[in-house]
Amino acid sequence: MNEKRSVDIIQDALFASSVFKEGGENTLNQSYIPESLKYREDNIRRMTQNFRPLFLTQNKGIEGFSTNLALTGPAGIGKTVTARYTIKHLKSMAERHHIKLYTDYKNCWTTRTKTSILRSFLRDQFGVASRGFSDEESTDILIRRLNSEQAYLVLILDEVSVLPQKDIRGFIHLPEEFGAKHRISLVMISRPTEWKVTLSSMVSQRIADVIQFDPYLLEETREILTYRANLAFKTTAISEEILDMVAEISDQTRNLRHGIETLYRAGRAADQQRLDELTPELIRRAKNDVFPEMRADIFEELKTHELFAALSIARRLHHKGITATTIEHSFKNYRIICEEWGLRPNGEAAFRNYLTTLETIGILGKVTKGVKGRKGVRARLTIHDVPAAVLIERIEVFLSRRFQKS
Ligand SMILES: Nc1ncnc2c1ncn2[C@@H]1O[C@H](COP(=O)(O)OP(=O)(O)OP(=O)(O)O)[C@@H](O)[C@H]1O
Ligand SMILES: [Mg+2]
Structure with a gap:
C-alpha cells in the first residue's frame, strides 16, 4: 500500500462522518451524569x-x-x-x-x-x-x-x-x-x-x-432512552422504530443499562460500517453483545459440569417469581441435568466448587449469609443481570456444540 493511501485511511477513520454528535459517544458512558433524570x-x-x-x-x-x-x-x-x-x-x-x-x-x-x-x-x-x-x-x-x-x-x-x-x-x-x-x-x-x-x-x-428504587415502566423506559439517544446521536441517525426496539430490549430485562449499551454498540458499529443511521439489524446484533458476562468465550473456559451447575440454577430461577434458590435445590437439578446429558453426576462437594468458580467469573451471585430455614442458615444463589431464559438458551446451545465436537 502506498504512503498516500495509508494516510487517507487514518484521515478517514478520524474525521469521517459519524452517527454520534460531537462528544455524543461519551454521553452513553456509565459515568456520564445527564442533566435531567426523569422519573x-x-x-x-x-x-x-x-x-x-x-x-x-x-x-x-x-x-x-x-x-x-x-x-x-x-x-x-x-x-x-x-x-x-x-x-x-x-x-x-x-x-x-x-x-x-x-x-x-x-x-x-x-x-x-x-x-x-x-x-x-x-x-x-x-x-x-x-x-x-x-x-x-x-x-x-x-x-x-x-x-x-x-x-x-x-x-x-x-x-x-x-x-x-x-x-x-x-x-x-x-x-x-x-x-x-x-x-x-x-x-x-x-x-x-x-x-x-x-x-x-x-x-x-x-x-x-x-x-x-423500582424499575421503570415501558413508557418511562422509552422516554428516558429517547432522551439519552438525542443527547448521543444526530437526529438523522435514529428513528422512532429504533427507539421502540431499544425500549423493548430494556423492558425485557427491566434494565435500562441494556438499552443504553445497545445504543452505544449499535452506534459504534454504524460508524465502522460507514452507515449514517442505526438500522434494526445493527440493534439486533448489538443486543446480543450487551450481556458482557455472557460472551461465548466465557463458556469455553468452563468445564461441562460447571456449565451444568449454571444451568441448574438458571432453570430454577426461570420460574416466575423466584429470584433466588438454594444449593440443595440446585444440586438436585444438577443431578437431573447430568442424567439428561448422559453423564455421571459428581458429589455435592464438587458441586459447591463449581458454584465458587461461577461466582468468581461473575455469572453467579452467591449470597452466603443465607436465609434461616428449617435446615439452618442456607446460602442463596442468584444470577447476575442476565435473564435466566437467556442464560439457559445460550448454555444449551453451547453444550450441544461441545458434545457434537467430542
Ligand atoms: N432517569 C434516568 N434518566 C437518564 N438516564 C438514566 C436514568 N436512570 C438510569 N439511567 C441510565 O441508565 C444506566 C443504568 O443506571 P445505573 O447505572 O444508575 O443503574 P443501577 O441501578 O446503579 O444498576 P446496578 O445495580 O447494576 O449498578 C446508566 O447509564 C444511567 O445513566
Ligand atoms: Mg449501580
Missing part, C-alpha cells in the same frame, strides 16, 4: 431531604452533621446515577451556602477495602500520601482535616456488599470517632438480595433512610 424525582427529593439539617444549621460548620442512607433496587434502574447526580448538586448547593462539603464516589468492586477507599480519598482530595498508614491513622487524618476545615464529607459506597463485613461495620461506626461532631455521611448502594440478606441486619440500625 427519579421522588428518589432525588427523598435523598436530599436527609441533608436538610446541614443547610439549616445556624453556626455553619461548627456543629457536626452525619447521616447514613441506603439505596436499594434491582439492576440498571438508576441507583448509581441518581446518587451521583444528587450528591453532585448537593455539593454545588453547599458551595452557594458557604458550606464546605467534600463528596466522593467509590465503586467497591474497584476499590475493595476500607483502607484503600480512605487512602485514595486522602490522596485525591487532600494530597496526603497515606501509604503505610494504618486505618486508624488514616481516619485520624481525615477527622482532623474535616474538623479543622469545618467541612463535611458525603461518601457514596456503590456495590457496598462487596466490602468485607468488618469494613462495612468500620465505615458505619466511623462517625463515632468524631465524638460529638460527626462530619461523615454515607450513601450505601446495593441490590435488594444483598441488602436483605447480608446488609440490613448488620447496618439497618444505623441507617437513617432506606430508599427503594
Whole structure:
C-alpha cells in the first residue's frame, strides 16, 4: 500500500462522518451524569431531604452533621446515577451556602477495602500520601482535616456488599470517632438480595433512610432512552422504530443499562460500517453483545459440569417469581441435568466448587449469609443481570456444540 493511501485511511477513520454528535459517544458512558433524570424525582427529593439539617444549621460548620442512607433496587434502574447526580448538586448547593462539603464516589468492586477507599480519598482530595498508614491513622487524618476545615464529607459506597463485613461495620461506626461532631455521611448502594440478606441486619440500625428504587415502566423506559439517544446521536441517525426496539430490549430485562449499551454498540458499529443511521439489524446484533458476562468465550473456559451447575440454577430461577434458590435445590437439578446429558453426576462437594468458580467469573451471585430455614442458615444463589431464559438458551446451545465436537 502506498504512503498516500495509508494516510487517507487514518484521515478517514478520524474525521469521517459519524452517527454520534460531537462528544455524543461519551454521553452513553456509565459515568456520564445527564442533566435531567426523569422519573427519579421522588428518589432525588427523598435523598436530599436527609441533608436538610446541614443547610439549616445556624453556626455553619461548627456543629457536626452525619447521616447514613441506603439505596436499594434491582439492576440498571438508576441507583448509581441518581446518587451521583444528587450528591453532585448537593455539593454545588453547599458551595452557594458557604458550606464546605467534600463528596466522593467509590465503586467497591474497584476499590475493595476500607483502607484503600480512605487512602485514595486522602490522596485525591487532600494530597496526603497515606501509604503505610494504618486505618486508624488514616481516619485520624481525615477527622482532623474535616474538623479543622469545618467541612463535611458525603461518601457514596456503590456495590457496598462487596466490602468485607468488618469494613462495612468500620465505615458505619466511623462517625463515632468524631465524638460529638460527626462530619461523615454515607450513601450505601446495593441490590435488594444483598441488602436483605447480608446488609440490613448488620447496618439497618444505623441507617437513617432506606430508599427503594423500582424499575421503570415501558413508557418511562422509552422516554428516558429517547432522551439519552438525542443527547448521543444526530437526529438523522435514529428513528422512532429504533427507539421502540431499544425500549423493548430494556423492558425485557427491566434494565435500562441494556438499552443504553445497545445504543452505544449499535452506534459504534454504524460508524465502522460507514452507515449514517442505526438500522434494526445493527440493534439486533448489538443486543446480543450487551450481556458482557455472557460472551461465548466465557463458556469455553468452563468445564461441562460447571456449565451444568449454571444451568441448574438458571432453570430454577426461570420460574416466575423466584429470584433466588438454594444449593440443595440446585444440586438436585444438577443431578437431573447430568442424567439428561448422559453423564455421571459428581458429589455435592464438587458441586459447591463449581458454584465458587461461577461466582468468581461473575455469572453467579452467591449470597452466603443465607436465609434461616428449617435446615439452618442456607446460602442463596442468584444470577447476575442476565435473564435466566437467556442464560439457559445460550448454555444449551453451547453444550450441544461441545458434545457434537467430542
Ligand atoms: N432517569 C434516568 N434518566 C437518564 N438516564 C438514566 C436514568 N436512570 C438510569 N439511567 C441510565 O441508565 C444506566 C443504568 O443506571 P445505573 O447505572 O444508575 O443503574 P443501577 O441501578 O446503579 O444498576 P446496578 O445495580 O447494576 O449498578 C446508566 O447509564 C444511567 O445513566
Ligand atoms: Mg449501580
